[in-house]
Amino acid sequence: GDSVTQMEGPVTLSEEAFLTINCTYTATGYPSLFWYVQYPGEGLQLLLKATKADDKGSNKGFEATYRKETTSFHLEKGSVQVSDSAVYFCALSSGGGADGLTFGKGTHLIIQP
Amino acid sequence: DSGVTQTPKHLITATGQRVTLRCSPRSGDLSVYWYQQSLDQGLQFLIQYYNGEERAKGNILERFSAQQFPDLHSELNLSSLELGDSALYFCASRSGTGNSPLHFGNGTRLTVT
Numbered sequence: 001g002d003s004v005t006q007m008e009g010p011v012t013l014s015e016e017a018f019l020t021i022n023c024t025y026t027a028t029g030y031p032s033l034f035w036y037v038q039y040p041g042e043g044l045q046l047l048l049k050a051t052k053a054d055d056k057g058s059n060k061g062f063e064a065t066y067r068k069e070t071t072s073f074h075l076e077k078g079s080v081q082v083s084d085s086a087v088y089f090c091a092l093s094s095g096g097g098a099d100g101l102t103f104g105k106g107t108h109l110i111i112q113p
Numbered sequence: 114d115s116g117v118t119q120t121p122k123h124l125i126t127a128t129g130q131r132v133t134l135r136c137s138p139r140s141g142d143l144s145v146y147w148y149q150q151s152l153d154q155g156l157q158f159l160i161q162y163y164n165g166e167e168r169a170k171g172n173i174l175e176r177f178s179a180q181q182f183p184d185l186h187s188e189l190n191l192s193s194l195e196l197g198d199s200a201l202y203f204c205a206s207r208s209g210t211g212n213s214p215l216h217f218g219n220g221t222r223l224t225v226t
Binding site: 046049103 | 115117146148155156158161169171203205207212214215216217218219220
């Protein structure tokens with residue numbers, strides 16, 4: 001079945017550091033890929049998505065490129081802020097609507113001033 | 114604001130009891146998904162409804178059930194509650210198929226004592 005593997009945290013960085021959170025997946029067919037962010041006490045919010053190979057999703061300074069050859073969708077940001085502290089989830093959807101999304105376990109990111 | 118509304122926000126109850134969690138999807142979204150989030154299991158897909166019909170089942174216990182009503186709101190019923198059922202329960206809705214993202218509510222935090 002489908003699965004998503006992402007680095008587990010917590011990941012602790014200083015403000016303005018470069019961020020990479022790794023995500024690899026296993027899926028049949030051609031899934032769509034997503035990054036969600038969860039701030040304390042809130043639900044998951046869509047951060048960015050990519051629907052086909054070589055697509056780059058971007059939002060709020062975050063980027064991720066759909067790499068079919070390495071089955072990866074790593075999340076990057078050039079300069080993190082304290083306000084980026086949250087839990088980040090990589091997810092995939094194999095399409096068809098059923099089964100929703102398959103999520104990774106989440107990476108807790110802590111940005112220190 | 115995702116447009117998905119969940120009530121109540123918090124629920125505290127005793128073992129053996131039964132509770133009902135409610136979800137109103139985004140306007141126009143026909144699909145509703147329920148997820149359980151716990152520290153040890155991460156985000157687990159429970160069940161999906163589409164326009165009133167059950168579409169897919171995930172790791173949902175037999176003590177749990179759900180339904181989607183004609184006005185598209187959904188309820189998740191949890192019975193014979195155990196301490197291990199303490200978790201965050203999220204509802205999400207989606208307008209289209211696998212390429213479209215899920216939109217999450219802020220969740221119901223269930224505490225079983």
